[in-house]
Amino acid sequence: MIRVLIAEDMHMIRGALTALLAMEDGVEVVAELDRGDQIVPAALRTRPDVAVLDIGLPGLDGLSAAEALHEQLPDCRTLVLTGMNQPGHLLRALSAHVRGFIVKNAPAETLADGVRRVAAGERVIDPELLAMALETGSSPLTPRETDVLRAADSGIATGEIARRLSLSPATVRNYLSNAIGKVGARNRIDAIRIARDAGWL
Numbered sequence: 140m141i142r143v144l145i146a147e148d149m150h151m152i153r154g155a156l157t158a159l160l161a162m163e164d165g166v167e168v169v170a171e172l173d174r175g176d177q178i179v180p181a182a183l184r185t186r187p188d189v190a191v192l193d194i195g196l197p198g199l200d201g202l203s204a205a206e207a208l209h210e211q212l213p214d215c216r217t218l219v220l221t222g223m224n225q226p227g228h229l230l231r232a233l234s235a236h237v238r239g240f241i242v243k244n245a246p247a248e249t250l251a252d253g254v255r256r257v258a259a260g261e262r263v264i265d266p267e268l269l270a271m272a273l274e275t276g277s278s279p280l281t282p283r284e285t286d287v288l289r290a291a292d293s294g295i296a297t298g299e300i301a302r303r304l305s306l307s308p309a310t311v312r313n314y315l316s317n318a319i320g321k322v323g324a325r326n327r328i329d330a331i332r333i334a335r336d337a338g339w340l
Contacts, residue, residue: 141258144170144187146178146204147220148196152243156191156220156250163251175199179207187215188258191250194221194228202228202235209236216257220250228338229268230277239263278339279321287314289340292331 143160145168147153153171160166169185172178176198182190190208192201199207205217218239219232232240239257241249242265253263278285290300297315301308315327322337324330334340 141166141189141254142169142185142187143167143254144172144178144182144185144190144215146172146175146190146196146201147193148173149193152193159247159250160254163254166251166254173197175201175204178204179211182208182212182215186212189254190215190217191254192217192219194219202231202237205232205237206235216260218253218257218263229264231338240268241265242268278334278337280318280334280339284314284318284321285334285340287311288318288331288334291315291327292335292340 143166145153145156145160147156150173153173157168157171160168169187170181172181173196175192175196178190178192178199190205192205194201196204201219205219208215208217216238217236218241219228219237220241220243221228229240239253239262241253241263245265256263280288286304287300287306290303295303297308297311300306301311304311306314315330318334319325319327319330322330322333324333331340
């Protein structure tokens with residue numbers, strides 16, 4: 140029996156994923172979650188073989204949760220589902236020890252097949268997404284530039300970004316300027332759009 144944990148914040152999609160897997164012989168959904176910060180505690184409690192995670196989860200994003208899960212429960216393999224064709228997410232997922240990466244618009248049978256293959260130790264990666272990731276490459280941004288750009292994405296002012304990240308406003312402006320230059324953007328908003336579209340945020 141393959142024990143599966145599902146983390147997806149959209150209730151209808153989570154219900155559909157659970158129903159799909161419930162129809163499969165030898166697969167049991169042992170936990171359903173709607174927040175990323177619930178993943179590790181629930182996994183330690185229920186001991187799943189495979190964690191099926193969305194990327195855009197509240198509390199903690201799915202890729203950060205996958206990394207934490209690998210550290211605390213390395214026997215649990217992770218399969219990431221995403222609705223966003225953002226190649227940068229794939230490269231980050233691979234560095235977080237994710238074993239599978241499937242886009243949500245794939246055929247329904249792809250999920251069960253992916254769960255079985257990941258449970259068996261295989262890698263499952265959408266080939267088109269892999270090609271896009273190799274073409275786009277990894278993020279040119281440093282971790283701190285990424286943090287500042289991600290904070291700016293919420294629309295807050297430079298002073299508030301500085302307060303949240305324990306930086307000076309001048310340092311925040313420097314990081315934003317560096318990020319704008321590195322991604323070839325015209326301004327802060329354009330840099331956020333480019334980085335988000337590439338999957339670097």
